[in-house]
Amino acid sequence: MPKPEESPEDGSLLGDMPGSELRPAARAVADWISDYLDDVGSYPVLARVRPGEIRGELPLRMPHEGEPFQDILRDFQTLLMPGVTHWNHPAFFAYFSITGSGPGVLGEMLAAALNVNGMLWRACPVATELEEVALAWLRDLLGLPPEFDGTINDTASSSSLYALAAAREAKLPEARTRGLGGMPRGRFYASEQAHSSIDKAVITLGFGMDGIRKIPTDQEFRMLPAELRRAVLEDLEAGVRPLAVVATLGTTSTTSVDPVEAVAGIAREFELWLHVDAAYGGAAAAIPELRPLLSGWEKADSIVVNPHKWLFTPIDCSVLYVRDPERLRRAFSLTPEYLRTPEEGETRNLMDYGVALGRRFRSLKLWFVLRYFGARGIRERIRQHVAMARELAAWMDEAPEWEVVAPVPFSTVVFRFVPAGTSPEDQDRLNGEIMDRVNETGEMFISHTVLKGRFCLRMAIGNLRTRREHLSRAWELLQEAARG
Ligand SMILES: *Cc1c(COP(=O)(O)O)cnc(C)c1O
Numbered sequence: 001m002p003k004p005e006e007s008p009e010d011g012s013l014l015g016d017m018p019g020s021e022l023r024p025a026a027r028a029v030a031d032w033i034s035d036y037l038d039d040v041g042s043y044p045v046l047a048r049v050r051p052g053e054i055r056g057e058l059p060l061r062m063p064h065e066g067e068p069f070q071d072i073l074r075d076f077q078t079l080l081m082p083g084v085t086h087w088n089h090p091a092f093f094a095y096f097s098i099t100g101s102g103p104g105v106l107g108e109m110l111a112a113a114l115n116v117n118g119m120l121w122r123a124c125p126v127a128t129e130l131e132e133v134a135l136a137w138l139r140d141l142l143g144l145p146p147e148f149d150g151t152i153n154d155t156a157s158s159s160s161l162y163a164l165a166a167a168r169e170a171k172l173p174e175a176r177t178r179g180l181g182g183m184p185r186g187r188f189y190a191s192e193q194a195h196s197s198i199d200k201a202v203i204t205l206g207f208g209m210d211g212i213r214k215i216p217t218d219q220e221f222r223m224l225p226a227e228l229r230r231a232v233l234e235d236l237e238a239g240v241r242p243l244a245v246v247a248t249l250g251t252t253s254t255t256s257v258d259p260v261e262a263v264a265g266i267a268r269e270f271e272l273w274l275h276v277d278a279a280y281g282g283a284a285a286a287i288p289e290l291r292p293l294l295s296g297w298e299k300a301d302s303i304v305v306n307p308h309k310w311l312f313t314p315i316d317c318s319v320l321y322v323r324d325p326e327r328l329r330r331a332f333s334l335t336p337e338y339l340r341t342p343e344e345g346e347t348r349n350l351m352d353y354g355v356a357l358g359r360r361f362r363s364l365k366l367w368f369v370l371r372y373f374g375a376r377g378i379r380e381r382i383r384q385h386v387a388m389a390r391e392l393a394a395w396m397d398e399a400p401e402w403e404v405v406a407p408v409p410f411s412t413v414v415f416r417f418v419p420a421g422t423s424p425e426d427q428d429r430l431n432g433e434i435m436d437r438v439n440e441t442g443e444m445f446i447s448h449t450v451l452k453g454r455f456c457l458r459m460a461i462g463n464l465r466t467r468r469e470h471l472s473r474a475w476e477l478l479q480e481a482a483r484g
């Protein structure tokens with residue numbers, strides 16, 4: 001049996017870090033952050049560690065006695081930093097390139113200091129009201145009509161889950177009380193290029209993998225509306241209940257854009273809920289000349305846009321816009337007595353719009369970002385990313401051994417090295433080797449996708465520090481790797 005511990009009389013083991021310690025520590029952290037963001041381009045983009053390596057550097061057990069903050073910060077720098085893949089690096093082109101911008105980081109710091117839980121309006125009025133204001137600003141920036149009302153979630157995966165839960169609530173309201181047993185089988189539709197979060201949502205909602213039907217796409221990876229219509233008719237014939245369709249504006253693999261206008265027509269014809277997944281592509285609506293790409297999305301019942309993807313807001317911040325927030329509320333509201341407040345009716349409680357009770361004050365960082373850059377600043381930055389992607393695609397188009405394999409509507413280029421006289425299988429292997437080789441340089445990081453069974457490389461541009469020189473260096477490295 002361990003000996004009972006004595007509590008020291010002086011209270012030195014009580015309370016928070018004193019202000020006299022916090023202030024210099026906070027300054028050290030602020031300095032570190034500024035230096036880091038200035039120099040982030042000098043780190044190897046992709047962490048150079050093996051699985052388990054970081055864990056092996058750290059003590060197995062927590063310390064018995066508290067440790068000085070300088071020691072913790074030092075170990076962060078020396079032991080943890082090697083395990084960081086630098087998403088803020090200007091040559092991070094993998095997945096979707098993002099930015100935790102300066103104003104966003106500062107908003108995040110202040111939100112942590114306030115540490116509010118915005119579950120109810122009264123639990124922190126500004127958390128509810130600033131979310132409304134910031135999301136109305138964002139809605140206007142994206143040119144969405146004022147009927148759309150937004151809430152912030154952690155990720156698009158949660159936002160789409162909630163949207164499809166609202167669809168179930170609208171189309172099968174009895175399911176809320178009785179569950180799905182005894183209900184007609186329900187069906188959701190999305191293109192074969194839709195994000196896996198849609199499948200996850202359908203599975204989580206209890207419809208099973210059979211609950212989602214993948215609609216074929218055309219040569220440019222866009223959902224074929226005629227195929228959607230055929231699938232819906234076939235399901236109706238078979239006694240399956242069509243519930244909702246998901247159109248993706250900017251798919252994850254190629255950033256293809258489903259013909260949302262035509263999909264909306266079919267949704268209207270069969271009374272399906274229309275959910276638009278614009279987690280990445282939605283940001284492009286800020287630019288008038290790109291907005292036509294998304295035209296028709298304003299007919300959706302729900303739309304997800306991730307400010308943490310292409311709107312310079314630190315992870316996590318995903319916005320779910322719904323045409324009628326009451327329909328979302330009906331899916332989730334379940335207020336226990338201890339959470340009833342006199343303000344009900346006059347305002348809303350964020351806990352009613354999703355699974356989580358607690359809500360971080362995420363709107364603060366978004367509001368900082370929107371104010372600091374302004375509409376014009378955001379537009380110019382996104383425009384620049386799109387221009388850089390087009391330039392990269394043009395270089396590849398001109399190189400005979402390289403092929404851009406999908407249109408480039410936004411800021412992502414999907415391509416393949418296709419030297420003459422090689423089989424498609426050889427090319428798959430070569431492209432895999434090129435990817436590994438350029439990623440090993442530490443100078444850039446790209447990822448891949450598989451299209452029509454073929455291994456393709458993918459470069460997404462979306463970081464505020466990315467300049468043309470990073471792009472031309474990346475192109476050089478790719479060509480060098482291909483020659484090797
Ligand atoms: C990134 C992405 C998602 C998933 O986003 P999370 O916020 O990571 O859940 C969903 N759909 C599309 C189209 C995406 O690009």
